[in-house]
Amino acid sequence: LGSPNGYGHYDTARLTEFHTALDAARDSMYTRAERIPLDQLAQWSADPDSGNIRHASGKFYTIQGVDVSVAGPAGTRQWHQPIINQPEIGILGILVKQFDGVPHYLMQLKAEPGNINGIQVSPTVQATRSNYTRVHGGNPVPYLDYFRERDRHRVIADVRQSEQGSWFLLKRNRNVIIEVAGDVPVLDGFHWLTIQQIHELLQVDDLVNMDARSVLSCLPFLDLMPATMALDRDERVLSLIRSWSGDRRSVHDTADLLSWITDVRTVTDIEVHDAPLNRLPQWRYGADVISHETDRFFDVIGVRVEAGGREVGRWDQPMVAARHVGLAAFVVARFDGVLHVLVGMRVEPGFADVAEIAPTVQCTPANLDHGDIARPPFLDVVLDAPEDRVLYDTMLSEEGGRFFQTRNRYVIVEVDEQLEHPGFRWMTLHQLTELVRHSHYVAMQARTLLACTATLATTRDGAAR
């Protein structure tokens, strides 16, 4: 693919070639995942005492239980749940290179067992810590050396970011973007895409994977956007560009926002203790599957995988499978011509630092039916938004290496009212982007939405198509 010399990139305006390659890859690269009972997973076994599920090698990850209590000014909540314990910090990396002055991002077509559709668009590199800290020995992960030899290239972003704190205990990945100047050979399954092209793909259901979205959220978008983008654009796009630039007034000073975050993290006490997986109150620990007694939230399931393509193999693994589709939404509004995003802070047991910035709305609507979980603020603002105020609405998958066919509907809704709520703050994209430079501020779902917000500047009203 690409030009004959192997360093090709695409015409900025067309994705036809990419989609042809994607269709072809779906034939040659696949993972078939078959659900099997947990107690039949080869190489995985339950600890006789705790029931925690571990790999025979002691590597990869463990499914364990936790006992969580969260105390704050609003009262105390206490619950138990299964959680994935995978403390290793892996690397998620995207290579950038300018072709004719236009930045292109090297994206990988990658199949994961939990993907609902096999292949998704992934970062250049997804590697484990042992891959990238290894000083000696071979390098089986393509392009990894670019991320290990950072001082030979330009580092655009390099920050540890959390993953879902409701499902992962202290999981973080190092999100890295490196700009290279020299020739980069394009291996089979890799494609140079412009940011506009990636934004087009972000509007297709289940196509750009979670790891790619996470890394893209760390991109200082305005620095790398085509200089012509601000020309001939409508007022909404201008309000986005002003929001990224940081040179217009924001609703809150950054000092006030940092104080708000400090306050939530200081007045909230979260305690997370290990608990035996086989004795978690309200959870059914079956030989087949682990489920909540109300049939909500998620299951821990067993999967037998057969993979073909670059890596061929068979293995079994436990996975987390959400029971229902989730919803994550940004409510946005313009203040004095500057787009602002309404964000909350969310406390999750797996976070390294108590709470992180979360979307305006993040919930699983089906879980609310029992009436024992409070309806989140602004849920109806999102669900009842008139069609012409819905700026983005796409189903996206969570990480297919650990989550089985687990998806969220990601939505961006614009409102005119300058909504207020004590647990929420309006932030500019500049303020959010500055926080994403540092670890543990912005949660995965909010980072996905931040990456999706960027699509509004390049794919709306046709100017970039």
Add this chain to the structure above:
Amino acid sequence: LGSPNGYGHYDTARLTEFHTALDAARDSMYTRAERIPLDQLAQWSADPDSGNIRHASGKFYTIQGVDVSVAGPAGTRQWHQPIINQPEIGILGILVKQFDGVPHYLMQLKAEPGNINGIQVSPTVQATRSNYTRVHGGNPVPYLDYFRERDRHRVIADVRQSEQGSWFLLKRNRNVIIEVAGDVPVLDGFHWLTIQQIHELLQVDDLVNMDARSVLSCLPFLDLMPATMALDRDERVLSLIRSWSGDRRSVHDTADLLSWITDVRTVTDIEVHDAPLNRLPQWRYGADVISHETDRFFDVIGVRVEAGGREVGRWDQPMVAARHVGLAAFVVARFDGVLHVLVGMRVEPGFADVAEIAPTVQCTPANLDHGDIARPPFLDVVLDAPEDRVLYDTMLSEEGGRFFQTRNRYVIVEVDEQLEHPGFRWMTLHQLTELVRHSHYVAMQARTLLACTATLATTRDGAAR
């Protein structure tokens, strides 16, 4: 003190009145601390199994042991040590108010049992978490309401900062600076001082306490400095102001510095496990005192305190007493007219996030005599600096509530060479100040030196006197 209406402040240029008040306070406010054996501390007792020393109420703090191992590219280090376990996040706050357009800081004269000289200059408020999160009930800590009702005032800084990670396990305090507009009554023992006056006091041995230095390091110094400061100043002061402003080129991009920090925190594995205090290898656990078998590092001692002044009382407590005076130094140099500070990253067992930015040199020279600890890089640059290149050199005390007569010599040395070392980076004051806005980046000793670096702009060459 102050003007007759009780809202007084001082002439910017003179500190005579303050020193008179300080002398008077030393007569009326005191703590007498007498060393007593650990096993005779009233209300404190050793756990029969672990030997850990706890208060009968379960409150305050515990002295426990830890087993530490640090593995990284340079190899593995492993050791045991006693440590103070005090997980609560207290508040350290300074009130700011403009008088005739000049910001003044409300500082408190406060006696602590570990202070070598009784009274030191302290923040407006040093309060525990239970003080400031209490919604109902009285308020025994003066001025605390300003820090609890932040939205009625201007928040200048509000960030959780680490304390000594070698002596405290996960200790953090919330460092807050609030600017108020209305009248503020000045209670006995409190004084409005300008930043120039505070900088004068920072050059007196053991006068400005550790908590005050920590909060002052969070001050966005350039925003609050007198507009006339840059006039008629020498090239060194201009290089400082350029360094704070962030509008001149720095040696490293901030993206590169963040990548360096991410890398250290990712490739270093630190494990800290509880260990019984009475069975720590290489430590002598005595009824009287706990000491290292080489008579280095620090002792855990018992102290009987009699305090007079605003709070009167008697109590016993264990404390940490360093065996020798430490050294903490910034090496600075000008690059294209911009002052830069050479900083390292230091891994300490009590840090929340692996490693924090540390001074160029931080060590206890006497501990090096055995030859089993490597001589730190740049130590001789600091010790051998010609007198006219030593910009700052003052003995300052560490926190007198936990540390008994424990002091460091803080030094700033200017060099002409643009020194290089793989474990160190040159940073501007703007870059350091931006990082201090976020938690867990800059360690206490580096924050003290950052506060001391500010003195170079206001107290050198006489212009501000």
